[in-house]
Amino acid sequence: MNKSFDGVPVLNNINLTIEDGEFFTILGPSGCGKTTLLRMIAGFIAPDSGAIYLGSENILGLPPNKRNVNTIFQKYALFPHLTVYENIAFALRIKKLPEKEIRDEVKKYIELVGLSEHVHKKPNQLSGGQQQRVAIARALINKPGVLLLDEPLSALDAKLRQNLLIEIDNIHDEVGITFIFITHDQQEALSISDRIAVMNSGNILQVGTPAEVYEAPSDSFVADFLGENNFFDGVITSFVDERFARLQNPILGEVVIEMDKALSLGDHVRVSIRPEKLKLSKVQPPQTDKILNVVKAFVHEVIYSGFQSKYFVWMEGDKNMPFKIFKQHAIYFDEEDEDVVWWDEEAYVYWDADDGFLVEVNAGEAK
Ligand SMILES: Nc1ncnc2c1ncn2[C@@H]1O[C@H](COP(=O)(O)OP(=O)(O)OP(=O)(O)O)[C@@H](O)[C@H]1O
Ligand SMILES: [Mg+2]
Structure with missing residues (x-):
């Protein structure tokens, strides 16, 4: 119509x-x-x-x-x-x-x-x-x-x-x-x-x-x-298996993503990861059987709003790569707790590779 x-x-x-x-x-x-x-x-x-x-x-x-x-x-x-x-x-x-x-x-x-x-x-x-x-x-x-x-x-x-x-x-x-x-x-x-x-x-x-x-x-x-996002771009450099690929981003370095769409080496892609899917911790995350992306970040702002806190971080400490992280306070939140990440602190940001999604794919130069 x-x-x-x-x-x-x-x-x-x-x-x-x-x-x-x-x-x-x-x-x-x-x-x-x-x-x-x-x-x-x-x-x-x-x-x-x-x-x-x-x-x-x-x-x-x-x-x-x-x-x-x-x-x-x-x-x-x-x-x-x-x-x-x-x-x-x-x-x-x-x-x-x-x-x-x-x-x-x-x-x-x-x-x-x-x-x-x-x-x-x-x-x-x-x-x-x-x-x-x-x-x-x-x-x-x-x-x-x-x-x-x-x-x-x-x-x-x-x-x-x-x-x-x-x-x-x-x-x-x-x-x-x-x-x-x-x-x-x-x-x-x-x-x-x-x-x-x-x-x-x-x-x-x-x-x-x-x-x-x-x-x-x-x-x-x-x-x-439909919601909040963190976007990052990259070039596909190699494949982990049929499901996952590696991309290179100038600030984040190597990141593993799930291929919701067919990808080729050299493709330029844009990926989104929702703020609630990101985790933030002062210590290195434990190994799991999932593929984790782990990036160091600098926390430059925290907004506490009762049921959750919103963290605004710079990935790899770089202002050109701001990410939002939403953390739900499912248990009693004590700002004195030593695990709590606060302003002006360094922390690890990590997420399961299958929690991101591809929002754009552009074919790379002819190979
Ligand atoms: N009778 C009309 N003559 C000329 N233009 C019209 C007419 N009716 C709608 N339009 C135009 O068509 C477009 C879509 O309008 P429409 O009312 O369908 O939007 P909408 O999605 O319902 O927006 P909103 O959420 O603001 O209600 C607008 O650019 C509007 O200016
Ligand atoms: Mg209308």
Whole structure:
């Protein structure tokens, strides 16, 4: 599927298959085309080329109200003059269902979203989170095959976002229909989705489970967007076996990496290692049956934040190779403890070779 606005491409060759009943998230930075994609699924705008299937039916020719999908927008589009009850009942009244049936249905969905105590309030008497729940109930009462949610939590504060996110997840489990959820918040995406499509500049870069996109991002944009990284570059100089290769980096020296992709001698590669995968110690790490990379580093900053500390180090003491290391405090943290690494100290940074991942490979000079 493709879409341009005034000759400017906004979506390029979008090709997605979303499974029935799936919680599918479209994740990407502001302006990458998420809402445009959702509006095309909903039928508010048409793609320049391509098709959209719901099951086996191409729904491209159908107007929004004939598509079996409902949308929840970023801003609550509730009727301000109607109560919670009447907002939710609205679609059923249009369908002219018998009063008893409407009452039973509305009651069911009000309970589903936890608003039983607020049925007679008007939208301006509700909190943002409660308004968004009305919007969810109002969309679900139409029994759509697909629910589209365009950043439904973005107007809420952090705590409330988290609570409502868990509730949306529970509602999804309860109703069992397909949810297509849009967000630019990677934490939200990772915590709620069955699968995530990561978008940038109108392109889908990777589709996978939360663990797949986090642990094995397809390129450095995805790696960066989904969390914190330490990147280093190098040239492949030799192979350990079929799984591991050695690279040379001017500051780090020789580092062993796992080959997630096929590599040749002389290839220039970029590797990422997440800060939580790095370990820091005053003493040389013990031998294990894993392949360890061990590099000396200088700690130039430590930020203690209760459950963890963030260490900012210079690898080999070189300011041109700053790394971040996140250390969880699973046991009581005592800054007097002699094992604790602190400012202006030298320490060993080490990591299992298979914990890094390749984010870029460029073929070397012809051999
Ligand atoms: N009707 C339109 N006419 C012209 N350009 C548009 C139109 N709608 C969207 N665009 C442009 O298309 C691009 C993608 O917009 P879109 O709203 O899909 O982004 P988004 O990923 O939803 O961003 P956000 O996270 O900020 O909501 C933007 O550059 C936007 O300016
Ligand atoms: Mg948007």
